[in-house]
Amino acid sequence: ENAVKSALNAETIITHGYGISEETWKLIERAYRGPGIIVLTDPDYAGEQIRKRIQERFPEAKHAYLVREEAVKEGDIGIENATDASIRKALEKARCVHESSNNEFTVEDLLFFGLIGSGDAGEKRNKLGSALGIGYGNGKTFLKRLNYFGITREEFYRYGQALFTGNDTEDKE
Helix, strand or coil: CCCHHHHHCCCCCCHHHHHHHHHHHHHHHHHHHHCCEEEEEECCCCHHHHHHHHHHHHHCEEEEEEEHHEECCCCCCCCCCCCCHHHHHHCCCECCCCCCCCCCHHHHHHHCCCCCCCCHHHHHHHHHHHHHCCCCCCHHHHHHHHHHHHCHHHHHHHHHHHHHCEEEEECCC
């Protein structure tokens, strides 16, 4: 909470872990029906489980992802370890799940940039996930997020080429 408030002037709702209280659910619902919500959880398994629970109740919520490396300090993983700039960057790239999620992207797209099936595939997914604002995931999760969050082919290839082929066409931030 303090890390997000330090990074920008925003209202925050802390879930206090997976066992979200009824009072907290009501706060989240009030925000969802008002200004809207952006889900930003710790980049770990527990954070993903909390994100899924919130997504089930609030399907039009936006999602922001911190890269794990930006949220680790002395072995502790959490938003509180991220810099203000990392938090702002993640929130700027927040995306909604598209209900009509298509199958625009396939395994072949992941193979094109070596995002699966190569020794450095995980590192590549981490870099591209950060650039696209969809976070890190294994091959299956990454493919699902490409389709769920409405990533365009243009975005995918522009960022992929900038990161993996040396053609620096990536947006400068």
